[in-house]
Amino acid sequence: MSEAVVQTDRATVGLIRAAFSLGNYHQIMNDLYEEVFGEPQMVHFPYYGSPTDTLLDGQANLTDACLEFFPDLSDQRLLEVGCGNGVQSMYVLANHRPRHVTGMDLNPNNVALAGRIAADKGLSNIDFIASDAQDMQGIPDGAFDAVLNVESAFHYPDKPAFLNEVHRVLKPGGRFVMADLLMKPNRRSPLLRMWERRLSQHYWFADSYRTAFADAGLKIDAERDITAPVLRGFRERSAWFRNHKIRGALRRAHIMLFVRAQVFRHVYYLQNICSYHIFSAVKAG
Ligand SMILES: C[S@@+](CC[C@H](N)C(=O)[O-])C[C@H]1O[C@@H](n2cnc3c(N)ncnc32)[C@H](O)[C@@H]1O
Numbered sequence: 001m002s003e004a005v006v007q008t009d010r011a012t013v014g015l016i017r018a019a020f021s022l023g024n025y026h027q028i029m030n031d032l033y034e035e036v037f038g039e040p041q042m043v044h045f046p047y048y049g050s051p052t053d054t055l056l057d058g059q060a061n062l063t064d065a066c067l068e069f070f071p072d073l074s075d076q077r078l079l080e081v082g083c084g085n086g087v088q089s090m091y092v093l094a095n096h097r098p099r100h101v102t103g104m105d106l107n108p109n110n111v112a113l114a115g116r117i118a119a120d121k122g123l124s125n126i127d128f129i130a131s132d133a134q135d136m137q138g139i140p141d142g143a144f145d146a147v148l149n150v151e152s153a154f155h156y157p158d159k160p161a162f163l164n165e166v167h168r169v170l171k172p173g174g175r176f177v178m179a180d181l182l183m184k185p186n187r188r189s190p191l192l193r194m195w196e197r198r199l200s201q202h203y204w205f206a207d208s209y210r211t212a213f214a215d216a217g218l219k220i221d222a223e224r225d226i227t228a229p230v231l232r233g234f235r236e237r238s239a240w241f242r243n244h245k246i247r248g249a250l251r252r253a254h255i256m257l258f259v260r261a262q263v264f265r266h267v268y269y270l271q272n273i274c275s276y277h278i279f280s281a282v283k284a285g
Pocket of ligand 1: 043081105107110149152
């Protein structure tokens, strides 16, 4: 069997595995980014900035949109909850210069990968730990000035436990910024709900979040609906891979099929099932 056919089979199997397990999905995304861009990349939605944005520009725009809510991170200790492969934590360290960043994720493979990337880059002032957002073991009370959480909270079944933990690990006066997919009032088929459970997708209504923030002692002082720029980020994707050539016509076709399937899924959700919000909140001093 030729190498191209073997690769094609692997890609097809990968596409199916990615659709049915969160761990597989992240493994495949990390591998895919490494293949296309030469190294792992942030794993979140693109936010439209300009028609010449690559996928990576769009993703950085989303991080920047979240970081606008932190007035000044210099001299602050920041915790990123659900940091994935750590690339976003490293981006924040490089571009927004907090004193120290800790990235935390439930998936130990992601945490190990993040540690390896940071070591390869020779980064100091950053570390990564494996822990659960709903029970942040290993993180002392009041250890952080700032907590960031991007596109991860919809995976947590117990949001009040998560928000109580954010409150616990923040210093008084500390800020929490969360970007998350929120459920719109809608009716979904039981089949779609079953599939969401498989992928650990537990969307919440905006009002449930607002109540739970208040109950946890986190006062929301800003909220932004970014559904429109994120949808536009998906729609205007002509320049996504402009700086990157994927080797092999068959492999390219497969990767593009995977990308199309992902884009279709996310656009369908953003149009019919979810909105995308940023919440910014402060722990009472
Ligand atoms: C879409 S990725 C986002 C990664 C990163 N925040 C970024 O923007 O590049 C979601 C991450 O949430 C993590 N996650 C899911 N459930 C978690 C939990 N209970 N505690 C901590 N992390 C969790 C997943 O392992 C995954 O790495």
